[in-house]
Amino acid sequence: MKSPLSIIRALFAGVAGVFLAGVVHAEGPQVIDSHSHHLGFEGEREWRDLDGTQPEGRSLQIAFNAHANARAATIFIRQRDVKLKWPVLLNGRKLGNLDLIEYPEVATIAIPPGTLHEGENNLSILSPEMMDDIFVDEILLDVRPPAEAAHDGMIHVRVTDGVSHGALPCRITVADARGMLAPISADPGQTLAVRAGVVYTGNGEAVFGLPAGEYTIYATRGFEYGVAERKISVRAGSSEEVALQIGREVETPGLVACDTHIHTFTYSKHGDATTEDRVLTLAGEGIELAIASDHNIHADYADVARRLKVADYFTLVLGDEVTTTVGHFIAFPMASATGPLPDASLTDWPALMTSIRNVPGVQVVILNHPRDIHNSFIPFAPENFDAASGDNLRGPEFTFDAIEVGNSGTLQSDFMRSFRDWFALLNHGYRVTAVGSSDSHDVSRFIVGQGRTYIACDDAKPGGISVDEACRNLQAGHASVSMGLLTQLMVNDRFEAGDLATSLGDEIKVAVRVLGPAWVQADRVELYANGIKIREQAIKASGGGGEKARIEWRMPRPARDTYLVAIASGPGVTAPYWAIPLPYQPTDRVRDPHVIGATNPVWLDADGDGKFTSARGYAKAILEHAGGDAAKLAEALKGCDDSITTQVSALQRAQSP
Numbered sequence: 001m002k003s004p005l006s007i008i009r010a011l012f013a014g015v016a017g018v019f020l021a022g023v024v025h026a027e028g029p030q031v032i033d034s035h036s037h038h039l040g041f042e043g044e045r046e047w048r049d050l051d052g053t054q055p056e057g058r059s060l061q062i063a064f065n066a067h068a069n070a071r072a073a074t075i076f077i078r079q080r081d082v083k084l085k086w087p088v089l090l091n092g093r094k095l096g097n098l099d100l101i102e103y104p105e106v107a108t109i110a111i112p113p114g115t116l117h118e119g120e121n122n123l124s125i126l127s128p129e130m131m132d133d134i135f136v137d138e139i140l141l142d143v144r145p146p147a148e149a150a151h152d153g154m155i156h157v158r159v160t161d162g163v164s165h166g167a168l169p170c171r172i173t174v175a176d177a178r179g180m181l182a183p184i185s186a187d188p189g190q191t192l193a194v195r196a197g198v199v200y201t202g203n204g205e206a207v208f209g210l211p212a213g214e215y216t217i218y219a220t221r222g223f224e225y226g227v228a229e230r231k232i233s234v235r236a237g238s239s240e241e242v243a244l245q246i247g248r249e250v251e252t253p254g255l256v257a258c259d260t261h262i263h264t265f266t267y268s269k270h271g272d273a274t275t276e277d278r279v280l281t282l283a284g285e286g287i288e289l290a291i292a293s294d295h296n297i298h299a300d301y302a303d304v305a306r307r308l309k310v311a312d313y314f315t316l317v318l319g320d321e322v323t324t325t326v327g328h329f330i331a332f333p334m335a336s337a338t339g340p341l342p343d344a345s346l347t348d349w350p351a352l353m354t355s356i357r358n359v360p361g362v363q364v365v366i367l368n369h370p371r372d373i374h375n376s377f378i379p380f381a382p383e384n385f386d387a388a389s390g391d392n393l394r395g396p397e398f399t400f401d402a403i404e405v406g407n408s409g410t411l412q413s414d415f416m417r418s419f420r421d422w423f424a425l426l427n428h429g430y431r432v433t434a435v436g437s438s439d440s441h442d443v444s445r446f447i448v449g450q451g452r453t454y455i456a457c458d459d460a461k462p463g464g465i466s467v468d469e470a471c472r473n474l475q476a477g478h479a480s481v482s483m484g485l486l487t488q489l490m491v492n493d494r495f496e497a498g499d500l501a502t503s504l505g506d507e508i509k510v511a512v513r514v515l516g517p518a519w520v521q522a523d524r525v526e527l528y529a530n531g532i533k534i535r536e537q538a539i540k541a542s543g544g545g546g547e548k549a550r551i552e553w554r555m556p557r558p559a560r561d562t563y564l565v566a567i568a569s570g571p572g573v574t575a576p577y578w579a580i581p582l583p584y585q586p587t588d589r590v591r592d593p594h595v596i597g598a599t600n601p602v603w604l605d606a607d608g609d610g611k612f613t614s615a616r617g618y619a620k621a622i623l624e625h626a627g628g629d630a631a632k633l634a635e636a637l638k639g640c641d642d643s644i645t646t647q648v649s650a651l652q653r654a655q656s657p
Contacts (some may be wrong), residue, residue: 003400023424029076029142029149029211032064032123035087038387039086039125040133048589049082050133058127060136068118072145076211078137078180079468080104083582090115091122101445103579105181105196110146128577140388150185151209152237159204159219159228162247165540167204169283169313170259173197177214181444181576185209186301191308193277193284193504197576198444200277200284202310210234218577219244222286223482224252226545227519243562249517250486256457257482258289258474259319259449260330260366261407261437264301267294271441275304278448281440283310285449288462289470290314293321293330296344298337311381312463321368322356325375328368329400329506330437333467335361347391353399363471366402366435369410370421372585380421388423389650392426398425402433402474406481406596408451409439411581413588415596419567423531426563426601427643429614432598433474436481446581454480463532473498477600484573484580485522485548486515489566497600499613510535510553514568518545519578520595522570525551528644529562530615539568552606561613563601572596608621614657619647 040046040055051503054365075088080099088100093115099107125136142149161168174197176182181197186208193200198207204219212234220230227243262282273281279301284288292299302325305311319332322342326349331342339360346352370380379385384394392398403425404410407417412418425432440448456478457470473479477498480486488496490511502507516523521542527535539549549568572580572593580593603612622644626633637645 002593020364021526029140031063031138031143032367033139038133038140039127039136041127041131044131046131047591048591049591052379055133060125062123062139064123064141065119065350066116066121066141066474067143069111069113069116069143073116074142074144074146074149075109075111076140076142076149076183077107077109077257078104078178078286079107079138080137081145082132082134084130084132086128086132086134087126089124090385093119097194101181101196102582103181103576104179106183107175107196108146108150108183124222144181144543146613147185150183150211151611152212152236153234153240154187154207154209154253154606155217155232155234155240155242156207157199157205157217157219157242157244158199159244159246161185162226162245165245165333168221168246169202169280169310170200170204170219170441171284171577172199172201172206172283173220174210174219175576176217179576182213182215183211191276191280193273193280193443195272195444200280200443201443202280202283202308209394211235213248217242217244218575219246220577221246221284222651223484223486223517224248224250224286226256226517227575250515253484254456254459254460255454256289256459256470257287257369257449258453258455258470259287259438259440259451260291260332260435260453261293261368261404261439262290262496263294263321263439263441264299265441267297267299270439274446275299275301276308277443279305279308279310281443281448283313285447287449287452287465288314288459289317290459291317291319291330291332291463293332295321295323296341298334298339298341300337312564315465315467316463317467319555322352324352326352326377327354327370327379328374330364330366330368331359331362332354332364333361333471349394350396350399362570363468364402364474365400367398367400368404369407370403371412371417385421386650387424390424390430391650391654398430398432400432402435404437405434406436406451407439408437408483408581409441409446410584411593413583413586413590413595415569419598420531423565427530427647428616429616431477432495432561433477434481434598435474435479436483447578450578450580451483456630469642479600480594481598483597484516484520485568485570485597485601487525487568487597487601488513488515489564491564491602491604495602497602500603500605502605502608502610504606504608505559506557508555508557508604510555510564510568512549512551512553512568513547514539514549514597515546516595516597517549518543519575520570520573522548522568522595522597524569524570525549525566527553528565528567529558531640539570558604558606560618560644561606563612564604565601566594567598569597580642615643616647618644619651622648623651
């Protein structure tokens with residue numbers, strides 16, 4: 001019978017990198033492979049910036065010498081761009097997987113006692129069955145268990161508010177000298193959410209160990225706060241106190257930071273965030289209104305938040321991600337954790353919406369990530385949705401209240417694609433609010449609250465926000481989409497997002513403010529009228545936090561009712577404490593992340609009739625007036641913008657036999 005090692009060798013004949021290191025001894029971590037390995041499928045690369053390169057192979061095999069281990073040992077693997085599961089085996093025994101995170105990190109993998117052989121050993125990293133270009137840069141073996149191997153020195157971090165000097169829930173990020181998220185060994189007895197290079201603390205304090213080396217420690221609290229950092233050196237037996245202060249840089253009075261789409265492993269059974277992790281991450285990222293939206297289940301984290309003493313930092317709302325074979329919908333609030341759930345087996349959207357709205361308490365229904373594929377179904381696929389006219393090609397009218405246009409966990413290759421879909425809905429006549437969310441199932445892979453929605457609402461007591469007020473204002477469009485920037489729009493010094501702007505003069509004043517912390521940059525702001533870009537202005541780089549730009553435009557009153565939306569954007573954050581993810585289901589091979597801040601519409605009552613008429617409404621009136629006369633129709637369309645002509649064409653197609 002062949003040994004497991006000989007079987008592995010046969011499987012990996014010709015596979016990337018077979019290296020043989022010297023015998024690993026018991027004094028600290030030893031390098032068993034110092035090479036950088038590009039692994040992946042042959043053929044086209046996952047990302048365009050990798051064109052011209054070829055992976056060494058689909059999988060990796062490293063041979064090294066070591067002593068047999070009577071107690072647990074540790075493998076440290078420097079990894080980059082890991083999107084899928086890559087199993088890690090030692091001598092044919094699976095140890096686990098590389099960590100699912102595209103940001104560079106040092107993965108920590110435990111080796112059970114008796115797994116290392118005396119003499120030659122074989123470490124294998126196996127490929128998934130789908131394309132995933134990854135890099136493995138260095139592999140270390142430490143004969144100590146993970147809790148010891150990542151605890152050469154002890155660090156005690158205290159983070160306080162820069163104004164009150166009080167304890168502050170926050171995220172602590174630790175990057176090594178190469179900028180990679182570092183292994184962390186947290187001391188027991190603390191209330192922390194810990195992953196590679198990341199610690200969330202509910203009271204601003206954390207005690208943890210690090211391997212010997214050079215590090216940068218960052219303290220952050222989401223979008224509204226600044227960042228503090230400190231460089232440290234860790235040596236065997238060292239101990240260091242690190243005191244950091246962070247302050248609010250983006251003032252948001254009267255606005256509530258809301259994440260409408262969050263998950264836990266506890267209830268959704270995928271990702272890695274327990275309910276304890278989730279409430280700490282919510283407090284640490286400054287979310288004030290959190291919609292518990294696990295899949296087809298009532299998930300109430302309120303008791304956990306109280307137990308971990310973070311309940312005063314946010315209001316938790318009982319919701320549900322109604323997960324069907326024909327789309328995913330967030331519904332909230334739900335009156336009771338023991339009440340009925342919507343029927344997720346329904347595939348007819350009108351019947352599904354009825355089932356959702358029949359759940360006691362539900363006020364808001366959001367269509368989630370409409371361009372993503374789940375169960376072989378894409379809600380806004382070309383066969384289901386007319387992206388020009390906003391028509392539902394499956395038949396019935398849409399009846400959801402809001403739509404995700406800035407989901408940081410499922411980003412589009414072209415971030416404007418989601419906005420164009422939304423514009424089509426608005427031009428069709430739907431009053432649908434744009435929202436941002438994180439869709440986070442994790443502690444650090446996708447950061448909770450990175451995509452968020454700012455809702456006009458009394459925010460004086462984050463732990464006691466009026467859910468009814470927030471729901472009313474969200475439905476009314478008194479909200480902004482934020483992923484690194486906050487954009488505000490005002491017309492004639494009076495009307496804001498969600499308002500119907502009336503009594504307009506011949507000239508309209510449009511004012512736009514762009515806000516963000518110092519560690520985020522904005523480089524442009526655009527103004528859209530009925531989904532058509534009518535103004536654009538570059539923004540000069542700003543080194544400070546707060547107001548990034550204040551822009552004023554003057555424009556003639558349009559001939560017909562028009563809605564205005566302002567969108568600011570800038571280069572994506574790449575720092576380890578808030579890196580913007582890559583596209584979730586990319587349609588392009590370009591890696592070009594952005595930060596985004598967008599308003600909901602200000603509705604211009606340009607014709608002065610006291611109400612807003614959509615492009616679809618005008619199109620219907622034009623066709624009715626023309627009465628089938630092509631000349632009359634052509635004359636009526638003179639001066640109409642593309643939003644109206646597109647709706648006319650859609651209506652004509654619908655009427656044709």
